[in-house]
Amino acid sequence: MNTPTDLLYAKTHEWLRQGKEGSTVGITDYAQSALGDVVFVELPKSGRKVTAGEVVATVESVKAASDIYAPVSGEITETNPTLSADPGLINREPYASGWLFRIQADAGKNHALLSASDYSATLSS
Amino acid sequence: MDTPISSSPLAACHAELGARMINFGGWNLPVEYSGLLLEHQATRQAAGLFDISHMGQIRAQGAGALAALESLLTNDPAKLRMGEGHYTFLTNDQGGVIDDLLLYRLGPEDFLLVVNASRHQEDLRVLRKAQNNPALFQGDPGTKAGMALQGPRAEVILSQLLPAGETCPLRNTIIESQLLGIPSTIARTGYTGEDGFEIFTSLEDGPKVWRALLEKGKPMGILPCGLGARDSLRLEAGLPLNGQDLSPEISPIEAGLGFFVDLSRPRPFPGRAQLEQAKKNGARRTTIGLVGQPKQAPPRHGYPVFLSGKQIGEITSGVPSPTLGYGVALALITTPAPACGQDLEFEVRGRRVPAKVSPRKFLLKK
Numbered sequence: 001m002n003t004p005t006d007l008l009y010a011k012t013h014e015w016l017r018q019g020k021e022g023s024t025v026g027i028t029d030y031a032q033s034a035l036g037d038v039v040f041v042e043l044p045k046s047g048r049k050v051t052a053g054e055v056v057a058t059v060e061s062v063k064a065a066s067d068i069y070a071p072v073s074g075e076i077t078e079t080n081p082t083l084s085a086d087p088g089l090i091n092r093e094p095y096a097s098g099w100l101f102r103i104q105a106d107a108g109k110n111h112a113l114l115s116a117s118d119y120s121a122t123l124s125s
Numbered sequence: 126m127d128t129p130i131s132s133s134p135l136a137a138c139h140a141e142l143g144a145r146m147i148n149f150g151g152w153n154l155p156v157e158y159s160g161l162l163l164e165h166q167a168t169r170q171a172a173g174l175f176d177i178s179h180m181g182q183i184r185a186q187g188a189g190a191l192a193a194l195e196s197l198l199t200n201d202p203a204k205l206r207m208g209e210g211h212y213t214f215l216t217n218d219q220g221g222v223i224d225d226l227l228l229y230r231l232g233p234e235d236f237l238l239v240v241n242a243s244r245h246q247e248d249l250r251v252l253r254k255a256q257n258n259p260a261l262f263q264g265d266p267g268t269k270a271g272m273a274l275q276g277p278r279a280e281v282i283l284s285q286l287l288p289a290g291e292t293c294p295l296r297n298t299i300i301e302s303q304l305l306g307i308p309s310t311i312a313r314t315g316y317t318g319e320d321g322f323e324i325f326t327s328l329e330d331g332p333k334v335w336r337a338l339l340e341k342g343k344p345m346g347i348l349p350c351g352l353g354a355r356d357s358l359r360l361e362a363g364l365p366l367n368g369q370d371l372s373p374e375i376s377p378i379e380a381g382l383g384f385f386v387d388l389s390r391p392r393p394f395p396g397r398a399q400l401e402q403a404k405k406n407g408a409r410r411t412t413i414g415l416v417g418q419p420k421q422a423p424p425r426h427g428y429p430v431f432l433s434g435k436q437i438g439e440i441t442s443g444v445p446s447p448t449l450g451y452g453v454a455l456a457l458i459t460t461p462a463p464a465c466g467q468d469l470e471f472e473v474r475g476r477r478v479p480a481k482v483s484p485r486k487f488l489l490k491k
Binding site: 037 | 423445
């Protein structure tokens with residue numbers, strides 16, 4: 001399983017990349033592989049305020065619908081516009097063009113996210 | 126599940142193939158090997174091989190077997206010729222479905238019932254309870270290795286393992302034969318909407334036959350297939366899943382499967398009066414096919430269904446169809462049923478999604 005070391009992770013299999021203009025969120029290689037071929041994605045509206053752990057999106061494969069949780073509290077600023085036409089991007093490039101949404105995290109909050117090695121450890125247990 | 130998890134006799138084969146395993150009705154079974162979509166397409170276009178060792182086998186053998194089955198099952202076993210099989214129901218006194226099964230007639234007083242794994246013990250209990258001679262019904266779970274070879278190339282592949290000069294069984298018939306010299310029970314049936322076979326061998330011989338089928342089928346594009354593809358394939362073909370589309374609270378008439386309730390014979394069976402009534406006057410509920418649209422949230426089990434804003438029932442099984450590219454579903458609704466083509470909606474995460482009533486056989490086969 002590919003788990004890039006420059007990202008932060010939630011136990012619920014989302015990744016978060018911190019940037020200048022907020023953070024980008026997607027699902028991990030492990031999650032996309034477990035889910036199988038993604039056929040439909042439901043994303044949050046821009047401007048929505050969310051709390052860490054809240055269901056914010058749904059990713060569906062033929063097998064099942066899977067809830068996606070906000071890894072941090074904050075405001076959704078942008079969603080990936082290409083996913084509705086090509087949801088398979090989540091399988092092919094989970095850490096790049098398959099990203100789900102951008103979020104401006106609330107300042108001053110201490111978010112309990114995992115490093116790549118800690119996240120990987122949760123997968124093997 | 127409180128019961129211990131049973132391991133398939135083909136478990137070693139699945140491990141070699143790198144299958145992802147899940148617990149299904151108390152059995153540890155493959156859900157996916159190379160990927161659900163690839164497996165689904167292989168079965169539609171070439172062939173797929175499925176582990177069905179969890180499917181239960183019950184043998185009804187000896188004097189009184191026919192009479193016993195006539196008094197318990199909805200389809201008339203007396204109409205089966207030797208070597209022939211049909212789909213039938215074991216119903217409760219209300220006409221609800223305890224199990225749906227395939228019944229094969231091996232001799233005048235010798236029958237094989239192929240039942241759902243999750244219902245096997247309950248079936249045995251119900252079948253035996255009704256008898257003066259409970260020993261008539263034999264067959265514990267986990268005594269056979271079972272596999273389903275499905276798809277347009279299934280016949281060509283199976284033929285290569287049969288003894289020289291022997292041909293595959295005809296549709297809905299069963300034969301005792303040999304594959305690679307291994308004694309095998311072979312029925313031409315399946316759960317995918319494709320031509321195909323269900324094959325049963327001893328536990329020890331299962332892996333040999335499994336590997337040989339994959340090897341012979343390789344040049345034709347066979348893939349081992351998991352429960353994931355099995356579910357999407359059966360639903361595209363409009364076939365019901367016990368525990369979702371069928372249950373003790375749902376009758377065969379309500380499930381839209383009244384064809385398999387034969388009322389032309391005199392003998393009573395559990396729930397006959399209720400089923401007769403429902404067939405004549407219509408049931409309170411019925412099952413319809415429902416299709417969604419491309420790029421919309423797919424229908425899933427449990428979603429409510431609406432007609433003109435009013436809830437009329439719910440989806441019992443639903444899946445984004447890999448072949449069609451939109452969602453297909455079975456829905457149990459109150460009657461009268463809207464006509465095919467009628468606009469409906471189903472609710473996904475608080476949002477209404479457009480759908481249409483459709484024939485339940487979602488695929489139009491050439």
